[in-house]
Amino acid sequence: MRYLLVIFFLIFTFYSPLFADESKYSSNDTLALSKSQKKGKLLFLHYCAHCHGNKGGGDGFNAEFLDKDPAELSSQKFQEKISNKKLFRVINEGGAKVKKSHLMPSFGSTLSEEEIWSLVAYVRYLGGWKIKVKVPKKLNTKRPNNTAISKADIDFFSRWFSAEGTESNLIKVGESLVINKKSCLGCHQLNDEGGRVGPNLNRSGFNYPPAWIYTWISNPQTFRPNTKMPHLNLSPKEARAITSFLISFEPDNEEEGSDLADSVELNKYLSIKGDSKRGETIFKDPEGIANCAKCHLVKTDGGSVGPVLSFIGTSRTREFLLESIIDPSRVITSGFNTIMILTKNRKFITGIKINEDESGLYIVDKNGKELHVPLDKIKKSKVQKISTMPGNFKDLLSTQDIADILAYLETLTFSLMAPSVN
Numbered sequence: 347m348r349y350l351l352v353i354f355f356l357i358f359t360f361y362s363p364l365f366a367d368e369s370k371y372s373s374n375d376t377l378a379l380s381k382s383q384k385k386g387k388l389l390f391l392h393y394c395a396h397c398h399g400n401k402g403g404g405d406g407f408n409a410e411f412l413d414k415d416p417a418e419l420s421s422q423k424f425q426e427k428i429s430n431k432k433l434f435r436v437i438n439e440g441g442a443k444v445k446k447s448h449l450m451p452s453f454g455s456t457l458s459e460e461e462i463w464s465l466v467a468y469v470r471y472l473g474g475w476k477i478k479v480k481v482p483k484k485l486n487t488k489r490p491n492n493t494a495i496s497k498a499d500i501d502f503f504s505r506w507f508s509a510e511g512t513e514s515n516l517i518k519v520g521e522s523l524v525i526n527k528k529s530c531l532g533c534h535q536l537n538d539e540g541g542r543v544g545p546n547l548n549r550s551g552f553n554y555p556p557a558w559i560y561t562w563i564s565n566p567q568t569f570r571p572n573t574k575m576p577h578l579n580l581s582p583k584e585a586r587a588i589t590s591f592l593i594s595f596e597p598d599n600e601e602e603g604s605d606l607a608d609s610v611e612l613n614k615y616l617s618i619k620g621d622s623k624r625g626e627t628i629f630k631d632p633e634g635i636a637n638c639a640k641c642h643l644v645k646t647d648g649g650s651v652g653p654v655l656s657f658i659g660t661s662r663t664r665e666f667l668l669e670s671i672i673d674p675s676r677v678i679t680s681g682f683n684t685i686m687i688l689t690k691n692r693k694f695i696t697g698i699k700i701n702e703d704e705s706g707l708y709i710v711d712k713n714g715k716e717l718h719v720p721l722d723k724i725k726k727s728k729v730q731k732i733s734t735m736p737g738n739f740k741d742l743l744s745t746q747d748i749a750d751i752l753a754y755l756e757t758l759t760f761s762l763m764a765p766s767v768n
């Protein structure tokens with residue numbers, strides 16, 4: 347009997363965390379969000395939900411494309427086995443540094459310490475954790491001051507790339523970084539593998555000038571402060587190797603990689619010298635056939651249906667720009683897919699999804715009108731393969747008009763990356 351008691355006692359002490367746990371959790375609908383958790387929520391929806399799901403269930407839209415399942419943050423089992431410090435560490439340094447999957451990106455070079463702690467607090471909220479997260483004192487509230495790349499760095503890169511950028515050893519190093527070490531495939535597709543948060547990188551060599559890949563991956567926030575791509579703290583050497591790999595990459599599936607560039611048709615336009623002044627007029631003329639500015643912002647003027655084109659001459663090759671004008675549906679810029687919604691009262695709504703929250707979808711239609719479609723009004727929705735950008739400019743505009751618009755787009759450069767000659 348006494349032994350039995352001892353055993354009981356032992357079992358009880360051993361399992362007591364489990365008993366105690368019950369009171370640590372509650373259904374998270376009943377918990378009020380603290381100020382820090384509110385901040386964490388916004389960050390979570392922007393940077394984490396595509397993989398981990400809006401409620402941390404491990405079921406974001408991107409999860410199915412990953413070789414490793416994103417952690418189910420809201421589960422009690424997960425909450426039990428991880429400390430706040432460890433949560434901070436994995437968000438700060440990424441999966442690879444803590445012997446977890448390299449597909450979990452690091453956010454420590456993108457977000458401030460305070461923001462990462464607010465994410466820790468929000469992850470606890472998602473698990474229904476009632477205990478307040480104790481945040482260390484003296485947190486840095488500033489985002490890391492990543493040194494912006496300089497013109498000298500870029501010029502150095504360009505010289506380096508022409509001399510050594512196609513060396514096969516280096517390309518192998520880049521390949522291993524992209525595929526096995528860094529989190530690129532968490533968000534990007536190569537061949538059929540990888541996530542869908544960012545653009546498909548199969549055609550990098552056709553789409554992007556090498557210097558652009560290098561500067562973008564070195565510090566994406568310089569160009570788009572709010573981009574979902576984190577600053578991944580790549581060393582210049584890593585960024586060079588990755589660029590070489592992406593530029594040289596050829597997808598297994600020919601169809602994916604087929605470039606219009608080879609076709610006679612593209613050459614028809616590329617061989618003409620365009621007049622950028624005339625191109626600008628066509629681009630901006632509100633009465634004209636093209637009226638590109640209706641949908642595209644350049645510097646301070648223009649609409650917001652399509653992507654901002656302020657430095658498109660730096661970030662895209664001439665061939666890609668031409669392809670975008672004459673065949674916009676061939677590559678749809680990430681984040682600008684057209685979706686078609688069928689509402690419960692049988693209305694069709696077509697447009698680009700600009701945001702989503704618990705209440706519904708925010709859509710902008712081809713005329714720039716913004717709409718909110720409540721979730722409970724939606725019967726079905728489907729991503730379309732056709733761009734919202736008109737596909738018939740090739741027929742509406744003359745060869746010279748298109749060459750002129752192309753010449754204008756090429757003048758839209760990022761100041762640091764403007765050609766150093768002339």
Ligand code: HEC
Nearest residue numbers: 393394397414415416417436437446447449450465532533
């Ligand atoms: C590209 C997809 C992706 C994004 C974006 C992402 N994660 Fe993850 N995350 C993963 C994957 C995959 C794992 C699983 C790692 C493993 O178990 O090896 C993971 C694991 C985790 C873990 C558990 C680590 C552990 O020790 O078990 C935490 C915590 C986490 N992520 C938080 C976040 C937060 C917070 C964000 C946003 C700031 C975020 N993740 C963004 C893919 C992602």
Ligand code: HEC
Nearest residue numbers: 451528529530532533543544545562563570573574575661
């Ligand atoms: C957490 C997701 C995520 C990770 C991880 C990530 N990216 Fe991205 N990437 C994006 C998104 C989203 C964009 C689209 C940029 C935008 O519009 O803000 C992008 C854009 C790009 C672009 C095109 C830039 C342009 O001009 O539009 C390249 C090239 C790129 N990423 C390469 C990489 C490489 C290489 C890695 C790994 C070292 C990587 N990315 C890791 C999300 C990610």
Ligand code: HEC
Nearest residue numbers: 636638641651652653670674677678679682712733734735
């Ligand atoms: C009705 C709105 C609309 C008009 C008009 C329009 N576009 Fe677009 N454009 C878009 C949308 C939406 C996208 C993104 C989807 C895609 O890639 O096709 C886009 C994409 C682009 C891209 C690719 C950008 C990138 O980041 O890769 C370029 C370049 C472009 N447009 C140039 C033009 C030019 C030049 C004109 C005028 C001849 C024009 N557009 C007219 C809506 C428009």
